Amino acid sequence: GENVEQHPSTLSVQEGDSAVIKCTYSDSASNYFPWYKQELGKRPQLIIDIRSNVGEKKDQRIAVTLNKTAKHFSLHITETQPEDSAVYFCAAGGGGSYIPTFGRGTSLIVHP
């Protein structure tokens, strides 16, 4: 089955800095890579996703890149703000399983 590794587990940055979270996956058939954000005490919510027919996707301050050859994808947040503080989960889907496989999560802390 699919295996998703996510790093780092914790990331601490100063407000205004950039943050990068990386994930690798094992199933070369996977073709859908969503990212979820879970603020403290709240539900996980989809913030951006990418499909394997594109290498990069941007939405304001967040972007996701995908390298299918290397089987890794990353979330980039620029000009971080305190409200970006949350746990971020990557996931991989569309391969052999009908259920997405989630990474372990990254706790992002943005210091004002």
Next chain:
Amino acid sequence: ETGVTQTPRHLVMGMTNKKSLKCEQHLGHNAMYWYKQSAKKPLELMFVYNFKEQTENNSVPSRFSPECPNSSHLFLHLHTLQPEDSALYLCASSQALTSENEQYFGPGTRLTVT
């Protein structure tokens, strides 16, 4: 707030109690899921239902018993739980049972077993 609601939001129960968690989705989705989220651990998929039929039981102990009477409602019946079962239980739904669909999560039930 969103189309997936869960009740209760918080639950404290003793190991000999029987309780149920409820999830309802108003999105017209066909697939529903139960996840367990413990501190410092990844999301653990517990059960999957598609068109109210169970398609996945991820080796969950029998003290957790799911029920899906229709595509909009999902229950998790709890009995004889252990303290290590204390966690946030998240319900989710998706348009179809495919890993390429967004999962819409409910707010979760914070369960404490004493």
